[in-house]
Amino acid sequence: MLKFFHRMASPKYFYQFAGKLIPWLGVACLGFMLAGLYDGLLVAPTDYQQGDSYRIMFVHVPAAWMSLFIYMVMATAGAIGLIWHIKLAEVMAISSAHVGASFTFLALVTGSIWGKPMWGAWWVWDARLTSELILLFLYLGVIALYNAVEDKRTAARATSILALVGVVNIPIIHYSVEWWNTLHQGPTVTKFDAPSIDLRMLIPLLLMAVAFKLFYAVVVLMRARCEILQRERNSGWVKELVRASS
Amino acid sequence: MTTANLSQAFMILLRRDLTLAYRRRSEMINPLLFFVLVTALFPLGIGADPTLLREVGPGIIWVAALLAALLSLDMIFRSDFDDGSLEQLLLSPHPLSILMIAKVFAHWLITGLPLLVVAPLLGVLLDLPGAAIRTLLVTLALGTPVLSLIGTIGVALTVGLRKGGMILSLLVLPLYIPVLIFAANAVATSGAGLPVEAHLSLLTALLVLAVSLSPAATAAALRISLS
Incomplete structure (x- = not known):
């Protein structure tokens, strides 16, 4: 097992292994997503209060979950890269950043679309939003920091530090915002209780969550492969790869 | 040759930075002018109704202080980086994080402390009650060191970049949000005549956290930026 991890830390082996893994993960992701969408859009019952518009939840909630999850992954990978000088961890950290930003954006956009019919406004200064x-x-x-630093090795290490600083700050920011909101304007938005969700709605939600996780795995592996090729472009095995494909 | 021990090195660095700043006094004025000017722009933009100003005043002053702190951040390493003394600092046998506290402390004395001097004036301009102005001073005293400490991490990450300024604001401003929330709320709360101990305790907690954690992050970031 340890040997496996040791070998994985080598960019060449990782590149090949990830290449083999991506199709499998992709098929699994597609399966889960189709099942989740079918179950969520067609099978799950209509909400007694929100009608059919609640169904955007099956995209919105997993995206919001992913946004935080990926930040944690990014910071963890960054810390591993900083502590043990594992290049691959740096690659994973920076490859996660773009996917994470996309999921966060998706969560905001779907939340906004959901909020318009429910709350009557595209945006409210709710603590979670x-x-x-x-x-x-x-x-x-x-x-932005990663793009600004010329040397990509330095850039990855700098962004790892920033991600770690961010991780320390996220709980502080979260609670300060929550506190600010409750202090300022009281609950203008009535939230429905999360745990009282119907099982028939929970199942598609979890299916979609798994699908999103798999999607993240596929995309991050693809990005990491590109990043590795770019970084290792002067090494022997990449040149051989290029020669073989041309 | 004798080498300075840690506390001597700390004091030497502090005195050096203060002396350098004193010799370029005009640079120290600029963030202050900025602070006053930005605050003065708001009544022009939103109207000079005293009740309105009293309501939004704490937020305006704190946002202006945030921006002034951000603008002055670049000064902390710029000249040291240009003349190479920053690299000498990295070679010092003393722990870099302690030396960073000296740098940040000097920087705060130069840029943060003057904000406290003009803040009461701005409070009067925005028609804040006396209790709110007192709280404003306390929050500035507690909050601006946090801004300096957090901001220095961002400067350390971007010091080698040619166009670091814009990126610096992108990196640092989201991290400033908790300070803004607690501080501006404290001022507004005390303006309404309510107790603000909770806000001040939280601000103090942020300060303690920043003092203990951020120098290490700054040191690590500097080593990466200058490697």
Whole structure:
């Protein structure tokens, strides 16, 4: 097992292994997503209060879950890269940033579309929305820093530090925003209780969550492969790969 | 040759930075002018109704302080980076994170402390009650060091970049949000005549957290930026 991890840390083996893994993960992702969408859009019962418009939840909630999850993955990978100088961890961290920013954006957009019929406004300064928006800014900061630094090795290490600083700050920001909101204007938005969700709605939600996780795995592996090729473009095995394909 | 011990090195660095700043006094004025000017723009933009100003005043002053702190951040490493003394600092046998506290402290004395001096004036301009102005001073005293400490991490990450300024604001401003929330709320709350101990405790907690964690992050970031 340890040997497996050791070999995976080598960019060449990782490149080949990821290449083999991507189709399988992709098929699984497609399966889960189709099942989740079918179950969510056609099978799950209509909500007694929100009608059919609640069904955007099956995209919105998994996307919001992913936005935080990916930030944690990014920071963890960044820490591993900083501590043990594993190049692959740096690659994974920076490849996650773009996907994470996309999911955060998706969560904000779907939330906004959901909010319009439910709350009557595209945007309210609700605590959760606000912290999601700040999370998007944190992601964009990471990406901007990575793009600004010329040397990609340095850039990856710098963004890892930024991601770690962000991770320390996320709970602080989250609670301060929540506190700010409750102090300022009281609950203008009545939230429905999360745990009282119907089982027939929960199943498609979980299916979609699994599908999103798999989607993230596929995209992050694809991005990591590109990143590895770019970084290792002067090494022997990449040149051989190029020669073989041309 | 004798080498300075840690506390001597700390004091030497602090004195050096203060001396350098003192010799370029005009640069110190600019963030202050900015602070006053931005605050003065708001009544022009939203109207000079005293009740309105009293309501939005704390937020305006704190946002302006945030931006002034952001603008002055670049000064902390710029000249050291240009003349190479930053690299010398990295080679020092003393722990870099402690030296970073000296740098940040000097920077705060130069740029953060003056904000406290003009803040009461701005409070009067925006028609804040006396209690709110007192709270404003306390929050500035507690909050601006946090801004300096967090911001220095961002500067350390971007110091080697040619166009670091824009990116710096993108990196740092989201991290400033908790300070803004607690501080501006404290001022508004005390303006309404309510107790603000909770806000001040939280701000103090942020300060303690920033003092203990951010120098290490700054040191690590500097080592990466200058590698």
